[in-house]
Amino acid sequence: MKKLITIVLLAALSLPVFAQVTETSEQKWTIRASAGYYPTVPTVALPFIAIAIGLANNNNETEKTDITFPPFCQIEALYSFNPRWSAGLAVGYSGFEMIRKDKATGEIKGRSYFTLLPVTAVGRCNYLNRPAVKLYGSLEAGVFLPIGTDDFQVVPNVQLNPIGVEFGRRLFGLVELGIGLNYVPVRIGMGYRF
Helix, strand or coil, X not given: CHHHHHHHHHHHHHHHHHHCCCCCCCCCEEEEEEEECCEHHHHHHXXXXXXXXXXXXXXXXXXXXXXXXXXXXXEEEEEECCCXXXXXXXXXXXXXXXXXXXXXXXXXXXXXXXXXXXXEEEEEEEXXXXXXXXXXXXXXXXXXXEECXXXXXXXXXXXXXXXXXXXXXXXXXXXXXXXXXXXXXXXXXXXXXX
């Protein structure tokens, strides 16, 4: 019985050695999809829109306006130059929808959309780079491209994400804290390394 207990204890102590996974090649490319519930650009524009809607509906007793904000969504492709530095390109969606409804019947009278396509270059620095956990910070800079408008105006775009965490190996989840023109304060998502 003592030999069996000794074998079990040695096996339990040696498990961490056998559990380590060594990868034959470093994964260079990462694809990530993420969403942030509080998009910044519509939130910044909202007071001005609310004033305009209030002035337009000031004498209108029969209609009301509902504003909906879908989450900020983004897809990124990153290339790792080394275990610390990565760079890539991100394309996202930001916007909101205004729906005019009849107060009495709820019938929709009209819809207006405000849609922006943020395109940014992404630079990233890994503070901690372990196989299953990565702690990093990133900076995104680029432009907002308006969609569905006749007058084409490009607006600058900057997003700073000082703290980000990826947990998992090839298929992973992510959580980022950031501030900027895309979203604030948190975004979540998932990605894949290859």
